[in-house]
Amino acid sequence: MRYKGVITRLCPMEGMKIKMNVVFAEIFSNKYLGIPILTWFFIQTFKVVWDLVTTRKFNFKRILGAGGMPSSHTAVVMSLSTLIGREYGFNSPLFALSMVFAFIVMYDAAGVRRAAGKQARLLNKIIETPGLSDIEVQEKLVEVLGHTPTQVIVGAIIGIIVGAVL
Numbered sequence: 001m002r003y004k005g006v007i008t009r010l011c012p013m014e015g016m017k018i019k020m021n022v023v024f025a026e027i028f029s030n031k032y033l034g035i036p037i038l039t040w041f042f043i044q045t046f047k048v049v050w051d052l053v054t055t056r057k058f059n060f061k062r063i064l065g066a067g068g069m070p071s072s073h074t075a076v077v078m079s080l081s082t083l084i085g086r087e088y089g090f091n092s093p094l095f096a097l098s099m100v101f102a103f104i105v106m107y108d109a110a111g112v113r114r115a116a117g118k119q120a121r122l123l124n125k126i127i128e129t130p131g132l133s134d135i136e137v138q139e140k141l142v143e144v145l146g147h148t149p150t151q152v153i154v155g156a157i158i159g160i161i162v163g164a165v166l
Contacts, residue, residue: 081098
């Protein structure tokens with residue numbers, strides 16, 4: 001097996017000759033990790049800059065936060081699936097597996113998380129309306145959780161382009 005040597009090098013029983021640089025070099029040279037991570041980083045950076053331009057306020061939460069245009073989750077899984085399809089074939093089991101997970105992520109982004117965001121918005125309004133609730137809340141619920149279908153489609157297009165070009 002290819003990684004048997006890596007596991008052996010990490011084992012403390014082998015005289016503590018740990019070659020972490022080999023492990024890290026393999027991880028960071030793996031395009032199936034690197035390209036999707038860079039895609040996520042650039043999209044999140046775009047969201048921060050866009051938010052700064054439109055609101056004139058720096059919102060650090062946008063760096064790791066969910067929601068907004070485009071869907072970085074979708075771009076990540078679609079770039080990964082495109083890379084896998086190009087390398088192993090679009091009829092390979094590995095590509096099929098990656099696409100199934102990509103569809104689950106996209107469904108979750110546009111369906112489940114978006115619905116949770118709508119519920120959070122409604123609950124925040126109920127709590128803030130005088131006389132409707134006597135519940136005291138320390139912080140508001142996060143309302144921007146999911147994506148509109150357009151945000152998911154744009155994320156998918158970006159992911160496909162990145163996976164096809166790089």
